[in-house]
Amino acid sequence: MNAERPKFIGARVQRFEDIRLLSGTARYIADIDLPNMLHLTFVRAETAHANIVDIDSSGLADLGFPTWVFTGKDTAGLSMKAHQDYPEMQYSEQPLLAEGKVRFVGEPVAVVLAEDAYKAEDAAEHLLVDYDLLPVVGNMEQARDPSIPPLFDGWSSNVIVQRGMKGGDIEAAKAAAAHVFKRTYKTQRQAGVPMEGRGVVAYYNPADRVLTVWSSTQMPHLVRTYISEELGLPESRIRVVAPDVGGGFGVKGQVFGDEILIGWLAMKTGRPVRWIEDRREHLIASIHARDHQHTLEAYVSADGRLLGLKADITVDNGAYSTYPFTSAGEPGMVGKVLPGPYDFRAYEATFRAVATNKCPIGTYRGVARPSAVFSQERLMDDIAKELGLDPFEFRLKNIIRQFPYKNVLGFTYDEGSYAQALEKMQVLLADDVAEAEASRTSSTKRIGVGIACFIEQTAHGTPDFTRRRVPIETGYIAARVDMAPDGEVTIDLGLQNHGQGLETTMAQVAADALGIRPENVYVRHGDTMTTPYSVGTWGSRGGPLGGGAVHVAATKIADKLRAIAAHLLQTKPDQIELVDGRAVQRDNPGSYVEIKKLARIAQRNVEQLPEGMGTGLEAHASVDGAPDGCYSNAVHAAVVEIDVPTGKIKLRRFVVVEDCGTILNPLVVDGQVRGGVVQGIGSAMLEHFIYDAECQPLTTSFADYLMPLAPEIPNIEVHHIETPTPLTPLGAKGLGEGGAIGPAAAIANAVSNALGVAVTSTPLNMNSVWKLSQHLRETA
Amino acid sequence: MIEITLEVNGVKKTLSVEPRRLLADVLRHEFGMSGVHIGCAHGACGCCTVHLDGTPRLSCLTFAVQCDNSSISTVESLGGTTADHPLQKAFRSEHGLQCGYCTPGFLMTLVPFVDEMVIQKRIPEDEEIREAMSGNICRCTGYHGIVSAVRKAVTDGLKSGAA
Numbered sequence: 001m002n003a004e005r006p007k008f009i010g011a012r013v014q015r016f017e018d019i020r021l022l023s024g025t026a027r028y029i030a031d032i033d034l035p036n037m038l039h040l041t042f043v044r045a046e047t048a049h050a051n052i053v054d055i056d057s058s059g060l061a062d063l064g065f066p067t068w069v070f071t072g073k074d075t076a077g078l079s080m081k082a083h084q085d086y087p088e089m090q091y092s093e094q095p096l097l098a099e100g101k102v103r104f105v106g107e108p109v110a111v112v113l114a115e116d117a118y119k120a121e122d123a124a125e126h127l128l129v130d131y132d133l134l135p136v137v138g139n140m141e142q143a144r145d146p147s148i149p150p151l152f153d154g155w156s157s158n159v160i161v162q163r164g165m166k167g168g169d170i171e172a173a174k175a176a177a178a179h180v181f182k183r184t185y186k187t188q189r190q191a192g193v194p195m196e197g198r199g200v201v202a203y204y205n206p207a208d209r210v211l212t213v214w215s216s217t218q219m220p221h222l223v224r225t226y227i228s229e230e231l232g233l234p235e236s237r238i239r240v241v242a243p244d245v246g247g248g249f250g251v252k253g254q255v256f257g258d259e260i261l262i263g264w265l266a267m268k269t270g271r272p273v274r275w276i277e278d279r280r281e282h283l284i285a286s287i288h289a290r291d292h293q294h295t296l297e298a299y300v301s302a303d304g305r306l307l308g309l310k311a312d313i314t315v316d317n318g319a320y321s322t323y324p325f326t327s328a329g330e331p332g333m334v335g336k337v338l339p340g341p342y343d344f345r346a347y348e349a350t351f352r353a354v355a356t357n358k359c360p361i362g363t364y365r366g367v368a369r370p371s372a373v374f375s376q377e378r379l380m381d382d383i384a385k386e387l388g389l390d391p392f393e394f395r396l397k398n399i400i401r402q403f404p405y406k407n408v409l410g411f412t413y414d415e416g417s418y419a420q421a422l423e424k425m426q427v428l429l430a431d432d433v434a435e436a437e438a439s440r441t442s443s444t445k446r447i448g449v450g451i452a453c454f455i456e457q458t459a460h461g462t463p464d465f466t467r468r469r470v471p472i473e474t475g476y477i478a479a480r481v482d483m484a485p486d487g488e489v490t491i492d493l494g495l496q497n498h499g500q501g502l503e504t505t506m507a508q509v510a511a512d513a514l515g516i517r518p519e520n521v522y523v524r525h526g527d528t529m530t531t532p533y534s535v536g537t538w539g540s541r542g543g544p545l546g547g548g549a550v551h552v553a554a555t556k557i558a559d560k561l562r563a564i565a566a567h568l569l570q571t572k573p574d575q576i577e578l579v580d581g582r583a584v585q586r587d588n589p590g591s592y593v594e595i596k597k598l599a600r601i602a603q604r605n606v607e608q609l610p611e612g613m614g615t616g617l618e619a620h621a622s623v624d625g626a627p628d629g630c631y632s633n634a635v636h637a638a639v640v641e642i643d644v645p646t647g648k649i650k651l652r653r654f655v656v657v658e659d660c661g662t663i664l665n666p667l668v669v670d671g672q673v674r675g676g677v678v679q680g681i682g683s684a685m686l687e688h689f690i691y692d693a694e695c696q697p698l699t700t701s702f703a704d705y706l707m708p709l710a711p712e713i714p715n716i717e718v719h720h721i722e723t724p725t726p727l728t729p730l731g732a733k734g735l736g737e738g739g740a741i742g743p744a745a746a747i748a749n750a751v752s753n754a755l756g757v758a759v760t761s762t763p764l765n766m767n768s769v770w771k772l773s774q775h776l777r778e779t780a
Numbered sequence: 781m782i783e784i785t786l787e788v789n790g791v792k793k794t795l796s797v798e799p800r801r802l803l804a805d806v807l808r809h810e811f812g813m814s815g816v817h818i819g820c821a822h823g824a825c826g827c828c829t830v831h832l833d834g835t836p837r838l839s840c841l842t843f844a845v846q847c848d849n850s851s852i853s854t855v856e857s858l859g860g861t862t863a864d865h866p867l868q869k870a871f872r873s874e875h876g877l878q879c880g881y882c883t884p885g886f887l888m889t890l891v892p893f894v895d896e897m898v899i900q901k902r903i904p905e906d907e908e909i910r911e912a913m914s915g916n917i918c919r920c921t922g923y924h925g926i927v928s929a930v931r932k933a934v935t936d937g938l939k940s941g942a943a
Contacts, residue, residue, distance in 0.1 A: 118798070196817070701820070
């Protein structure tokens with residue numbers, strides 16, 4: 001490896017995968033077409049909480065075409081079990097098809113299969129389900145009301161789990177505080193909404209007894225394991241393939257019941273079965289996110305130092321626990337990350353997940369951290385304002401500056417650039433701050449500047465999961481690298497690429513290790529038949545751990561190439577450098593062997609190998625994250641302009657200063673940051689999944705669930721600081737999620753700044769901003 | 781069933797379709813144009829945009845029977861399997877795509893816009909570019925790279941026109 005002289009790592013290499021994505025030759029789940037295939041339509045619960053009295057399929061007989069119907073009676077006993085090993089947690093199982101009861105609108109009740117997708121939909125309309133309605137648990141307050149019956153038999157209440165975590169002496173911090181600030185912040189229910197919905201195709205081949213399941217998933221190996229455990233098939237006879245995946249964002253980072261069900265149906269019917277989710281299904285029943293309420297109490301000294309923080313965290317989990325991160329994952333993450341980038345020594349958090357008759361909550365880019373950082377950074381601004389301190393000064397007074405840093409909960413932060421990022425942002429925003437100040441006298445147009453300073457634990461290692469006793473269990477990523485006799489390289493990678501550019505960045509990493517070009521590296525992924533077992537692409541682990549595994553495996557091959565070259569050139573392996581397709585003698589550049597020739601010798605002309613050396617150029621490596629992961633850091637800033645008479649809010653500017661350690665490809669890094677930021681802007685200003693009091697979903701199309709469109713989004717300015725971490729092979733930290741974490745906090749702080757009010761909830765749309773600016777209209 | 785004749789990417793075919801079949805489904809399943817992607821099927825996201833007699837049209841809101849005797853082009857017609865249309869190249873160099881699912885719709889929406897700007901011999905303001913893509917949703921890129929790609933394609937088009 002030319003660690004000292006990387007040629008491709010850090011270069012703006014254009015993505016290889018783009019060609020098929022641009023030309024229309026990519027194959028997504030809906031493009032998987034098999035002969036004799038049956039098309040599946042779900043019949044889903046139309047009411048949020050009810051007993052199923054009867055399912056009548058007699059109307060299907062008169063349709064004049066063949067149909068197949070399956071209900072919970074057929075799939076009895078098959079379910080999704082997402083249990084976290086916490087003794088106090090109340091467990092629920094979601095049957096693959098509802099058995100006796102439905103608990104949210106959209107829950108699958110039955111499936112109808114036909115030989116054409118249109119006909120399957122027609123037939124599904126003729127399946128009649130008779131419900132006996134039950135009262136709903138509609139929100140957090142109702143879920144915590146002991147007089148309302150639990151959603152599941154055997155439960156004592158609708159609080160699924162409640163736990164605490166603490167460090168230091170919180171009572172002492174409170175006693176020592178000159179100021180106590182108590183605030184409650186809320187972030188609304190949203191959905192991740194990739195542009196390609198989900199979908200599953202399955203086919204059982206009796207000849208080799210292999211069940212193949214294609215799914216638009218971020219975690220094919222985990223889907224395989226779950227199918228194996230639930231259907232009792234050996235993992236060796238299950239092949240799960242993620243084809244091209246049209247966005248994931250964490251939504252596709254869970255195992256879904258339909259992935260098991262459709263595999264089962266393919267075996268049951270003996271025919272290939274395909275289900276392509278429609279947008280309404282996706283919005284009401286795939287997975288939701290956020291829906292938090294945090295009450296924070298901060299203890300602050302007379303000179304503006306944070307002494308301690310107390311937090312009470314509630315997440316409206318919806319009806320079921322999702323696999324593999326469970327109902328405890330979302331609120332537990334808030335408890336874990338609230339200490340953030342600030343230096344204080346007392347902390348106590350109580351977190352809980354409550355059950356309601358809504359779509360289950362799962363992972364979505366940032367996972368709990370957009371909500372946690374919203375509360376943390378709103379609180380920092382609220383405190384600064386009350387103390388008469390500048391938001392930058394107050395943060396710089398409390399920011400962590402010494403690394404490695406052991407936080408109040410015992411988590412170790414690796415080297416970062418927290419203070420530098422704040423200072424850099426302060427310079428970048430100077431003019432906006434001045435303009436905002438000048439607008440304070442206006443009763444019609446206000447400018448506001450807001451920042452969010454945060455860290456993000458990325459590339460979590462196995463211990464982080466075993467500590468949480470969560471069914472994901474492990475965090476490593478594996479890669480197998482193979483150089484063929486012609487010198488071309490194949491990487492079989494345990495990650496799955498759904499937009500991250502892995503087919504390019506991983507090729508860059510291998511190319512540097514092997515002294516070849518990225519164009520000569522073919523990256524394969526997403527197919528459990530060809531790739532080594534890994535947990536998939538989520539948790540900001542692709543670059544640091546996937547890149548690390550490729551580097552380690554490729555380095556093993558490079559070492560062997562050097563040994564063969566040294567033998568041929570009659571020198572020592574440490575005298576050989578692999579560069580530009582050649583194995584060159586370090587102090588004698590005229591003396592070299594083509595790497596292609598070495599590859600041929602290793603596998604064809606093996607008689608030329610050094611005595612005792614085995615044949616082949618293949619290596620496997622697995623890289624796990626550090627016990628506490630590695631911590632990326634960033635400061636986000638928003639500049640907003642508010643038209644006071646109408647509440648119209650315009651995002652004028654959005655700036656990011658971020659540090660994700662070693663940058664593998666700046667094109668890709670900037671793209672990930674900007675894309676994440678715009679999703680975060682959606683969270684902050686637009687996206688709201690709304691239920692009525694009966695838990696009927698009201699935002700079931702893109703006309704109601706509003707996502708950012710190009711005209712309302714400014715160009716996103718991105719600045720980098722590069723602090724490589726010693727905890728991953730290439731010094732890279734995770735960066736896929738960070739962009740989405742800061743915007744809600746930065747924009748809310750900007751609105752607070754503009755209007756002189758304390759924003760306590762999102763989304764900050766025209767309606768809510770109009771309400772927040774009422775006082776300015778009254779005084780005008 | 782109704783008999784219709786469609787010319788798709790230069791290939792003419794007569795087929796019998798149910799009146800309710802969406803143009804998107806007919807293009808995908810009868811003509812094999814898998815580059816036509818369905819993102820919402822209710823006309824809000826622009827993923828399924830194709831050209832109907834040269835004009836961008838949402839193929840999820842169009843019935844195939846409405847298009848009898850029309851000429852339709854899809855993303856496959858732009859730069860072939862090597863994606864060498866100038867706008868496709870610009871999408872690649874400016875990182876105007878990530879997962880690629882919305883990309884065919886953006887390309888089919890923006891190709892006529894780029895062509896028009898080159899004819900008008902002007903490089904549009906960013907606001908104008910963003911407005912031109914306001915009927916398409918991209919969930920990955922934050923639009924930044926797409927705006928840059930359009931600007932680059934127009935710039936390149938003007939250069940090659942001047943040469």
